[in-house]
Amino acid sequence: MPRRNYPRKRSTEDIRSLFTNVATTNHFEFQLLAFPGSLINFVQKREPLLSTYFLTRELNLLCKGAELPGATFATAQIKGNYMGVVQKYAHTRIFTDTTFTFIVDKGYKVMKFFQLWQEFIASGGEVSQDKKAFYNRMLYPDTYKCSQMGLTKFDKDHFQKLEYTFINAFPVNIVPSAVDYANNRVLEISVTFAYDRYVLGSIRSLERTSKSDQPAPGTIEYSSNPRGDGERPEVTGPVPPAVDPPSSRQEEWNYPQFENGGKGTGSNFGNTYGPGSDFVPRDPATGVPI
Numbered sequence: 001m002p003r004r005n006y007p008r009k010r011s012t013e014d015i016r017s018l019f020t021n022v023a024t025t026n027h028f029e030f031q032l033l034a035f036p037g038s039l040i041n042f043v044q045k046r047e048p049l050l051s052t053y054f055l056t057r058e059l060n061l062l063c064k065g066a067e068l069p070g071a072t073f074a075t076a077q078i079k080g081n082y083m084g085v086v087q088k089y090a091h092t093r094i095f096t097d098t099t100f101t102f103i104v105d106k107g108y109k110v111m112k113f114f115q116l117w118q119e120f121i122a123s124g125g126e127v128s129q130d131k132k133a134f135y136n137r138m139l140y141p142d143t144y145k146c147s148q149m150g151l152t153k154f155d156k157d158h159f160q161k162l163e164y165t166f167i168n169a170f171p172v173n174i175v176p177s178a179v180d181y182a183n184n185r186v187l188e189i190s191v192t193f194a195y196d197r198y199v200l201g202s203i204r205s206l207e208r209t210s211k212s213d214q215p216a217p218g219t220i221e222y223s224s225n226p227r228g229d230g231e232r233p234e235v236t237g238p239v240p241p242a243v244d245p246p247s248s249r250q251e252e253w254n255y256p257q258f259e260n261g262g263k264g265t266g267s268n269f270g271n272t273y274g275p276g277s278d279f280v281p282r283d284p285a286t287g288v289p290i
Helices: 012-019 037-046 052-061 109-121
Strands: 028-034 063-065 071-082 085-095 098-103 146-154 161-175 188-194 197-200 219-222 235-238
Touching (some): 028 052, 037 109, 052 063, 085 197, 109 161, 109 188
Antiparallel strands (some): 028 146, 063 098, 071 085, 146 161, 161 188, 161 197, 219 235
16 A cells, blocks of 8 residues: 555544553552572571561562563674665664562561572672671572562553563662651662563463473474464474485586596596596586586
């Protein structure tokens, strides 16, 4: 369809329904879905009030603000394919850190949890903190990263939703919270999380597919849906036999200058036809005798 060279005229009634069905910012849910056992043991040993119910339910409700995640591509440049044109291509997907804001309860359990989480990350040393020679040593990432952290964005009708699942998240920065005598307001804490990647939508498990779910040897599975017009069943079939590319096939040559008609393969021909045969000059480009 050709592009119009004039703006389309629309009445207010035609577009009223579009602008009365927009998403709002005040309906979302934060969830910490999977904790490492070593992290839970460390936190609950230091602060028994940090129960499993608080970490899996109450902490989620105390999340006041969140950021829907984003990503960017690192690119490289190619020059010279076309005169005066610089082309870019992506080589790495970079996931930016995301920040969540929490309301602090009277027991300060929210602040204690995130402070203890960061303390656990750097607890690999063997010297007590009350010693002068104390030092920080980081633990192995699998022991402190939350394998799944969720963020669900929805609206007041709860009909449509947008889900994000963060993989291997941990608090990389706890923003300092200011307190003063001048104003009396609710204490809040902002925590920035780093993560390996995020998935648009929920995921059930990070386990690998079992061997029984893998296709049998000698079959190819097709499960893509290029047109997006509904479900497409998986189709399996035998793998077609391999065919050598034309460049690897051996072709017969026949030159009467040589004994036995000069039969052989082009890849084996040289300037002679074996010991005792005459030297025959050849065209270096085509290999044809001169």
